[in-house]
Ligand code: SAH
Ligand code: SF4
């Protein structure tokens with residue numbers, strides 16, 4: 395079959411699959427109504443998300459289907475149905491899930507109607523499934539990352555089955571469009587532009603649990619954003635493990651920068667963000683588009699991982715310290731008001747204090763607005779897990795503390811550069827600690843808290859940046 399025909403067939407299949415799943419939502423709805431009669435109230439459901447923005451977006455898709463099937467969504471694990479959308483990027487993410495499952499079991503003993511489902515990245519690991527099958531027998535449904543679009547069908551299977559339903563796929567090339575989604579925020583939304591990852595950084599489990607890289611068609615992306623904007627969205631976050639390689643596997647290849655140019659044209663859309671950019675694929679064309687854009691936010695998350703070229707090579711990152719520094723310098727030269735943030739791993743196999751010094755050197759040179767620093771976590775099945783020179787815990791801890799201190803000092807200095815300026819903030823929510831304050835986000839991703847009426851939520855308003863407190867500001871609304 396030639397490529398065009400293949401693509402038309404895929405589209406038809408995708409459309410048919412959407413129709414099938416919509417029918418399953420109806421069917422699941424019948425079970426939910428029956429349950430409602432037994433319970434005497436509308437069944438409640440709680441989706442708990444672990445991990446990154448991809449997972450957060452997936453949870454919105456699960457929520458959309460649950461709501462359509464008749465569940466009331468709540469944020470309380472006492473709910474009649476609890477779903478954990480899991481992450482496995484570091485071992486502590488897995489441990490948190492196991493820890494909390496024990497608590498869910500005790501809740502389930504009190505509520506015989508309670509159902510528990512597990513999905514997400516952790517479920518793609520065979521050893522996890524084995525452990526749950528043996529030690530967590532009270533779980534009702536388990537599925538993975540590749541068949542999440544079949545959630546409605548799986549729900550029906552769960553209602554019809556006696557024991558645990560498990561459905562895990564090794565991979566998929568399907569992208570199913572147009573299923574319901576329930577957004578967390580009415581005014582902003584994540585959008586998947588691609589799925590999976592082909593980079594195989596040697597420490598990372600994501601390519602194994604999320605499969606190969608697949609880009610969505612630009613038409614589907616634009617259509618989704620247009621309908622979100624019509625529904626009140628002003629800010630979008632384009633999501634992919636490596637957005638800079640967007641479009642390479644489309645039948646009509648397109649670059650990420652070209653996609654951004656198209657998205658920029660959408661009327662009514664005010665802000666565009668994206669995550670994550672791999673330094674090896676960041677093009678001059680992208681820098682140019684960002685520079686010329688009035689909608690793309692002044693923020694770039696550019697994961698460094700390590701400042702040592704020797705470690706970067708062992709990590710399979712495919713850039714050197716010098717290349718990274720040159721790239722950061724070019725970005726700052728072209729877009730001076732941009733904030734750069736990063737991810738850093740300390741304790742990769744073979745890392746020595748001198749390598750950590752190199753990482754610190756990069757932090758000081760680049761002047762990040764924020765950096766997420768992680769202790770290396772050994773992930774079974776990745777090349778780094780088999781490396782013999784694992785670093786002793788005390789050495790890792792010492793390096794981690796050194797890096798963290800420099801990150802905090804440089805970020806405080808860097809973020810404070812804006813003190814005394816007035817900048818536009820998108821008001822996101824009422825402050826969790828102090829209900830008299832609102833929390834807003836600047837274009838450069840810095841957070842500002844200020845007094846104001848919650849009617850402003852969802853609006854972009856000017857805020858005077860009065861006092862810098864490390865990574866955030868206290869400000870005042872400008873009348
Ligand atoms: N695709 C993104 C990152 C996704 S994972 C990118 O390439 O930038 C988010 C972050 O988790 C990574 O940037 C890395 O810093 C961290 N991470 C991934 N695997 C890890 C591991 N095994 N141990 C510690 N941190 C890890
Ligand atoms: Fe993991 Fe590297 Fe892919 Fe990011 S680019 S998801 S760190 S393998």
Ligand code: F3S
Nearest residue numbers: 445446481482483515
């Ligand atoms: Fe975690 Fe999966 Fe994201 S492993 S970081 S939730 S892609």
